[in-house]
Amino acid sequence: MTDRYIVGFDGTEQSRRALDYASARAKKSGAHVHLVLVIEWSPYSFHTPEELNERHRRREQELERATTVVQPVADELNKAGVKTTCEVRHGNAAELLCEIATNKNATQIIIGRTGDSVFTQRLLGGLTITLAQVAPIPMTIVP
């Protein structure tokens, strides 16, 4: 069975570094890379009636925009010989990365360090810390 790496990717510098790391590993081990872009979204946030009305359209736009960020990167990697898939989801990043990792029987989660200060991370619970606490499989944080 081939290994599968889940990479949290949002187009930022940090996430690119995580991807570089993942693809270098994948080249050696022949693993699959699965890129996940999470659009932060909560089922419990509050909206004005007008925002509710536009929600469906905005969601489509968000998905479209996110796909244009992640799809070219996946294509490029495929060309370079690393088997890569990608998906865009709405929700909480930590929860979704864990869920996808479990469903896909992944072997590793790879994410970039968010770069928030220690204080902010402690206070607001950054993605890396949260994920480190709940990840169902080994996880690599790329600085």
Place this chain on the structure above:
Amino acid sequence: MLKRIAWAAASLPFMSSLAQAADGIDKLIGDAVSPFVYPIVGTVFYSVPVFGVSFPLIVGWLVIAAVVCTLYFGFIQFRGFRHSIELVRGDYFEPSDAGEVTPFQALATALSGTVGLGNIAGVGVAVYLGGPGATFWMIVAGLLGMATKFTECTLGVHYRNEYEDGTVSGGPMYYLSKGLSESGKATLGKILAIFFAICCVAGSLGGGNMFQANQSYVQISGIIPFFEGKGWLFGLIMAALVGFVIIGGIKSIARVTEKIVPGMAVLYVGSALIIILINFSSVPEAFGAIINGAFAPTAVAGGAIGALIQGFKRAAFSNEAGVGSASIAHSAVQTKNPATEGYVALLEPFIDTVVICTMTSLVIIITGSWVPDSGVTGIALTSKAFEANFSGFGYLLAIAAILFAFSTMISWSYYGLKAWTYMFGEGHIKEMVYKFIFCVFVVIGASMSLGPVIDFSDAMVFAMAVINITGLYFLLPKVKELLADYHEKLASGEIKKTVKAAAV
């Protein structure tokens, strides 16, 4: 954008100095509007004598509709209560729908439109005029109203328009016209829809605007003496803020309010609970007064019927069951089964009336703040009751009141706008005209005295109910069909709980 804000800010002091010159502007505005208000009020509140008390037919109309819906759907508000909670909690939410409007969000937004001054000031009026017994009838009306709300929100989702660009339009205008044309009454449906739209625009200016502006002005003038007698000035400031949001498109203000309002609601209910706990020994007495007052009141105009009328009136005004407004907000939700939204919406009168309104009136009764014929009514009465235990609570209440009022105004401006565009079509200038009128009415509302404002507001909101409920009677079988269809899917397992994925 910035320029517009700067202009508005700069023009405020100028306008105020201008208006100071003309003394008694409030009275001027009040006198100018009153002649138009009273004939409308008289028509909507046409009353018949019942046991020597004048009984407004409209109140009976609402209650009968609520009873009919309750019986027709076999007490769905009690049988389906648990299911409603599960839906709001996200137990049935498809993970693939993440990013769409969730049942919780639709409920929260609709609630921020209904939880408003009706819960604070309206209850004050009800208890003042109807005595403690009004509380009992208010709760009864709230419980019955849940079935009406179920009906109208199910219809709102089923008959909504979904446009190519992904936006949705729904509400009574759509289910009246589309629903009735299905059963061969296209002309009647069209007429009802147009009339509803007219009343909805008026209601958005009345209950959704003037009443809110008026009562938050009363509250602010009580704690900042500067504003006393300067309702127009407060109105101008409020109008500017509302204008920033609905005309200037400065969503950040609305977003901030939307985030604070739920917190304020929790704080309000929390404070009420604390006051009730502090005075725990008077709770049995208060309940005694409520029950006694409901059936054999003393010192209340009209006796039991008087209490009933006040309770029913305030409940209907507060939770808007039967009015049709909430179905406009609920129709944006992502669901394939309209009945689910009905289930979600039936929680609205419960939270709004049975929980929040009851809290307010319990505090008023427990603290002994209700003095018949004292003249202390509306928000002043509520404020006095809360102050009895927490001195300085008036400030908190003032802030809560203004925020509630503001969010209600934003919601209603949207309902009104939807009705407006239903009649005149969409278009930038047409929408601007409505939004401008809406802002003007903020100033008018803040300047008038409570009596005419409350009458006009009630009249307009209840006029919506007359039309909406007429349509509901025709469409009841359709709702039953939708409900049966939904339950079939539930029973066959086609709709399953997705609780594991959704509710984390």
